[in-house]
Each structure stands twice: as C-alpha cells, then as structure tokens.
Amino acid sequence: MPRRIYILDTSAVIAGFVPGLADVEQVTVQEVLDEARDLCSKLELETAVVAGKVAVAEPSRSAMAEVSKKVGQTGDRISETDAKLLALALDLRQAGDEPKLVTDDYSIQNLARLFGISYRRVAMPGISEVLTWEMVCPACGRVYRATISQCEACGSSLVRRPRR
Ligand SMILES: [Zn+2]
Known part of the structure; x- marks a missing residue:
C-alpha cells in the first residue's frame, strides 16, 4: 500500500494545522521551518520535528529542475520554499507514495493542480x-x-x- 504523506507549507502551520497529530506521515522542508521560526508562535512545528512526528526532507535536484521548467512555462513566479514543496511532492509520488500538500496558499494550490498533486486546505469550509x-x-x-x-x-x- 502506498504511504499517505502530508506535505506542510508555511500557511498550513500559520493557519493552525497541528503538526504531527494527523493519522498520516508528515514532511516539510527546512525553509518552512525557517519561516515558521520567524513567527515565534510556531514552536509547535519545531517541537513536532524534534519529536520525530514531522520529517524534514530535501527534494532531489531533478524534481527541482522539473518544477522550475514547468512553472517557467506558465509565467508564474514561485518562491524557493514553494518550489521545494512541489518538488518534494514529485519525489514522493515518484517513489510510489501518495503526497498531499497541506496549504491555504492559493498560488501553491494552483501550481499543485498544474502538477496533478492533490492538496487540502487547513481552514474548514464552514x-x-x-x-x-x-x-x-x-x-x-x-x-x-x-x-x-x-x-x-x-x-x-x-x-x-x-x-x-
Ligand atoms: Zn516582510
């Protein structure tokens, strides 16, 4: 069975997604940790990382190149952090896992759609x-x-x- 893996972006952490509590594996990139750290209130994420509940991974260079190439074709601008999150999703999918981006950020949702990567919002519709x-x-x-x-x-x- 493929592993279901949540990929957390900064907006997910800010919106209050509690890292490490969902019943699936969770991963993020170092840049999200750095951004969250600047917010001071997001010690929760660091705690979850230290506790081994959230993994910190680095995407492959080939996945990063794929993201840059495809995003470049659309004319969209993308932050290094978002590029890494998308590339990480591509790596996980390549490995046979089921990655899902957890994000409230519209621009990364649009890009996830472009790559056929599923995502979920943090805020409940109601x-x-x-x-x-x-x-x-x-x-x-x-x-x-x-x-x-x-x-x-x-x-x-x-x-x-x-x-x-
Ligand atoms: Zn600023």
Missing part, C-alpha cells in the same frame, strides 16, 4: 465563512488587511491567515 482574513509576511511579520501578495517592506510572498 469556518472560513465566518472568519475574516489577513495577510502576514513570514519574513518580517508585518500584517496586512488588504489582499496583496507581496510584503511592501521586504518583498516576501505573503501568506493568508485568520484574523485574530
């Missing part, structure tokens, strides 16, 4: 109707109420999270 959202910069922590995609201070790609 909840997203009553929550309002804000955009947060994973690099510098600035918060924006407007739906913009890039941090005006440092240029990082923003991620969406429920407004607190």
